[in-house]
Amino acid sequence: MTQKNQYKLNVNGQTVEVTAEPRELLIYTLREQLNITGPHIGCETSHCGACTVTIDGKSVKSCTMFVAQAEGKEITTIEGLGSPDALHPLQEAFKEHHGLQCGYCTPGMITRASKLLEEIPNPTEEEIRFGMAGNICRCTGYQNIVKSIKAAAAEINAAKEAAQ
Amino acid sequence: MIPASFEYHRPTDMAGVLSILVEHGDDARVMAGGHSLIPMMKLRMADVPHLIDLQDVGGLAGITVGDTITIGAMVTQSDIILHDALADAAPILREASLQIADPQVRYMGTVGGNVANGDPGNDMPGLMQCLDATFTVVGPNGERKIPAREFYEAAYMTGREDDEVMTAVSFAKPVGGHAYEKQKRKIGDYATAAAAVQIVKDGGTCASASIAMTNLSDTPVYSAAAGDALVGTSVDGDAIKAAVSAMLNDIDPVEDNRGPVAFKRHVAGVILARAIERAWSRA
Ligand SMILES: Cc1cc2nc3c(=O)[nH]c(=O)nc-3n(C[C@H](O)[C@H](O)[C@H](O)COP(=O)(O)OP(=O)(O)OC[C@H]3O[C@@H](n4cnc5c(N)ncnc54)[C@H](O)[C@@H]3O)c2cc1C
Ligand code: FES
Ligand code: FES
Numbered sequence: 001m002t003q004k005n006q007y008k009l010n011v012n013g014q015t016v017e018v019t020a021e022p023r024e025l026l027i028y029t030l031r032e033q034l035n036i037t038g039p040h041i042g043c044e045t046s047h048c049g050a051c052t053v054t055i056d057g058k059s060v061k062s063c064t065m066f067v068a069q070a071e072g073k074e075i076t077t078i079e080g081l082g083s084p085d086a087l088h089p090l091q092e093a094f095k096e097h098h099g100l101q102c103g104y105c106t107p108g109m110i111t112r113a114s115k116l117l118e119e120i121p122n123p124t125e126e127e128i129r130f131g132m133a134g135n136i137c138r139c140t141g142y143q144n145i146v147k148s149i150k151a152a153a154a155e156i157n158a159a160k161e162a163a164q
Numbered sequence: 165m166i167p168a169s170f171e172y173h174r175p176t177d178m179a180g181v182l183s184i185l186v187e188h189g190d191d192a193r194v195m196a197g198g199h200s201l202i203p204m205m206k207l208r209m210a211d212v213p214h215l216i217d218l219q220d221v222g223g224l225a226g227i228t229v230g231d232t233i234t235i236g237a238m239v240t241q242s243d244i245i246l247h248d249a250l251a252d253a254a255p256i257l258r259e260a261s262l263q264i265a266d267p268q269v270r271y272m273g274t275v276g277g278n279v280a281n282g283d284p285g286n287d288m289p290g291l292m293q294c295l296d297a298t299f300t301v302v303g304p305n306g307e308r309k310i311p312a313r314e315f316y317e318a319a320y321m322t323g324r325e326d327d328e329v330m331t332a333v334s335f336a337k338p339v340g341g342h343a344y345e346k347q348k349r350k351i352g353d354y355a356t357a358a359a360a361v362q363i364v365k366d367g368g369t370c371a372s373a374s375i376a377m378t379n380l381s382d383t384p385v386y387s388a389a390a391g392d393a394l395v396g397t398s399v400d401g402d403a404i405k406a407a408v409s410a411m412l413n414d415i416d417p418v419e420d421n422r423g424p425v426a427f428k429r430h431v432a433g434v435i436l437a438r439a440i441e442r443a444w445s446r447a
Contacts, residue, residue, distance in 0.1 A: 134266030
């Protein structure tokens with residue numbers, strides 16, 4: 001067994017230090033060490049996107065990154081996007097438009113969608129489907145996920161305009 | 165899905181990388197985006213006692229666009245897609261990158277990792293052969309350049325020595341029309357068959373054509389004969405048929421979960437015909 005090391009990460013705006021073997025996958029650090037259980041493990045083989053988090057501005061499958069690689073990085077999970085009292089517009093939209101059924105894929109979907117809307121603030125349906133292609137949902141058939149993301153985009157853009 | 169233990173290294177320059185490679189020999193391996201290597205390590209198909217993360221090594225993430233185009237090994241597929249000057253100069257790169265994996269993977273997967281990996285399913289090796297690219301590697305004895313068309317020996321066997329690191333790919337700014345056409349079972353899948361095509365048109369005839377195929381052999385297949393079959397023709401139906409049959413002589417697919425050999429050969433022909441038509445229409 002290799003030695004455990006100390007790793008400093010910034011998760012949802014807070015600097016945390018964890019002790020782990022370098023081979024620990026980031027998803028396990030988040031879930032089991034930091035009790036951040038929003039990111040889910042769907043496949044553990046880099047295919048489903050349930051474990052998606054944002055790392056230094058990129059959507060990343062956290063089952064496909066070692067904790068050692070994440071040292072010094074800024075990580076945002078679904079927990080960093082909104083709170084039960086102040087939902088993120090995407091969370092609100094998924095709730096309003098039935099963007100989920102069992103909810104297992106939802107944290108990954110919303111985390112990925114948050115990044116997509118930064119890159120393309122007003123996406124077409126095609127752009128949403130293409131930009132969300134790394135996230136798999138076994139329940140919804142995707143239609144309401146697309147609808148939710150469209151609605152959230154409109155909401156975010158309207159709020160931006162109102163603020164100007 | 166827990167990989168075997170390893171010691172993790174994150175050197176900040178190439179000298180640091182090379183000294184770890186020299187010290188640990190076969191036991192050490194570099195990692196770029198990790199999106200081919202980590203899945204292999206999780207499956208314990210790769211055992212890497214000393215893992216060298218390249219993310220902090222400077223000078224590997226640049227893109228320069230001129231008569232020669234150079235792309236650093238650590239440039240990601242997403243960087244390629246977002247680079248407008250590159251897309252203007254060599255549009256086939258964006259077209260191909262958009263067909264690789266999914267958005268999350270494209271943020272992490274690098275050009276260097278994709279071409280160095282040696283997996284016949286990777287899309288960049290065939291693309292680089294189509295563009296007649298040159299790979300630059302650096303090792304303890306200095307820098308070397310290897311043509312993409314001579315780099316691939318067998319699955320996971322390449323012209324790179326174990327103690328050499330890929331630093332860049334470069335190629336002459338492509339001319340003429342382009343197409344990257346890929347048949348896959350779903351988004352995020354490797355190719356059942358893919359074709360990279362660049363065609364130069366002179367008046368109504370084809371002046372030159374470069375054709376390479378992906379995942380139809382244990383290496384990418386640059387088919388000089390397929391390109392030659394188009395030269396001097398008006399790229400009509402007969403010429404395309406001739407190019408397809410020349411290509412079919414050069415590939416050697418095997419049966420796997422993407423289908424039996426006859427199906428793969430059929431798909432390869434369909435994909436190449438489409439790619440030629442699209443490249444010609446843009447030439
Ligand atoms: C779900 C999924 C779908 C995918 N679909 C596709 C697809 O459709 N098409 C496709 O082409 N790829 C696909 N990939 C692979 C992806 O594009 C990889 O990320 C890429 O092939 C390798 O790049 P990397 O930077 O992640 O390399 P790594 O995984 O870090 O490395 C891969 C190999 O190359 C070596 N290496 C890396 N960098 C260097 C270097 N600079 N010098 C020397 N050796 C180096 C490593 O030692 C390792 O052996 C997919 C991956 C996943 C997880
Ligand atoms: S759990 Fe990471 S992609 Fe499925
Ligand atoms: S809501 Fe059940 S997997 Fe998406």
